[in-house]
Amino acid sequence: MASSSGSVALAEKLQGLNGLFAIHKKKGPTSADVLNLLKTRLLKVVGIGKGTKMLSGMLSCSKKYTTIGEFGKATDTFDALGTVTEVQSYDHITKDDLESTLKKFRGNIMQTPPIYSALKQNGQRLSCLVKKGEAVEAKPARPVVVFSLSVQDYNPPLFTLNVECGGGFYVRSLVNDLGKELSSCAHVKELIRTKQGPFTLDEHALQEEKWTIVEIVKAVESGVQLIPSEVACKKLKIDSQDNSEQVKEAT
The missing domain is CATH 3.30.2350.10 (Pseudouridine synthase)
Structure with a gap:
């Protein structure tokens, strides 16, 4: 079990992070229910720091x-x-x-x-x-x-x-x-x-048993490399739309 000072250090590290991480939402509870559970456990939301501003861009991706x-x-x-x-x-x-x-x-x-x-x-x-x-x-x-x-x-x-x-x-x-x-x-x-965007359920989504400060710190740090810039995300949407037009014409 982590020491009290270790837990404090992890919490401070989490507060200093900016980014996103993926979670696995079980069938039944709403997204709001899941967020409330996370807040109860960590007093934080899924988008951390500047990551909350990235959420709208991420949700617009494929x-x-x-x-x-x-x-x-x-x-x-x-x-x-x-x-x-x-x-x-x-x-x-x-x-x-x-x-x-x-x-x-x-x-x-x-x-x-x-x-x-x-x-x-x-x-x-x-x-x-x-x-x-x-x-x-x-x-x-x-x-x-x-x-x-x-x-x-x-x-x-x-x-x-x-x-x-x-x-x-x-x-x-x-x-x-x-x-x-x-x-x-x-x-x-x-x-x-x-x-969702670059995050996949199998590879990146945290199961509920891993909704801890330690695991979330790891997830946010590894997720930094996955998050596309706003420009890259827009390009992804444009490229995908072009591809969908080709599919539509082909069908």
Whole structure:
């Protein structure tokens, strides 16, 4: 066990760091819940020092998800936490149908964000307003980019997708829209982010048992080499958009 003076030294070192580190968020708790747990343990946030200013840039970089969707049921939140709002047949949907329909959702597309989201109306999150029973105006469709989208598995009514997309993209909206396109309905049953910018789940994300000052210091120090500059991140987005256009033209 580290001595008291050693712990103080580590804490001071953590305070002097500037950067980001990745964590593994378990299914269930929200991002806010995870941050509150980290604050309780370390009195720090995931973005440390100047790293908090880097977060917006990092979130705008490409990210990857693996999601399990379920055909036949739609919910008000577009995921398994919501209330079922619609039930439809899905027996007519084949794997070929699913793969063919995915072509419509690759490249630069327009997407309508879900009502239950972190987007704001009059300074408050839409999801919070809906839960309070207040009137909420749906946000208009907006441009988003999907770099790659493929079927990993299909076992009706469940299907697994691999998605790589840009900032502002909602996988829940994708799955909801897929259900409609296939003359049925669907919602997200499970969702996991496997990559955010240069950080990957397997290589860089800290598991909860490692949310300690010692491990976070190590993670931030090693993460410094991974963090692209603002210019590099912008170039990444531009290059990725160019590639997505080529994919879109090819399909």
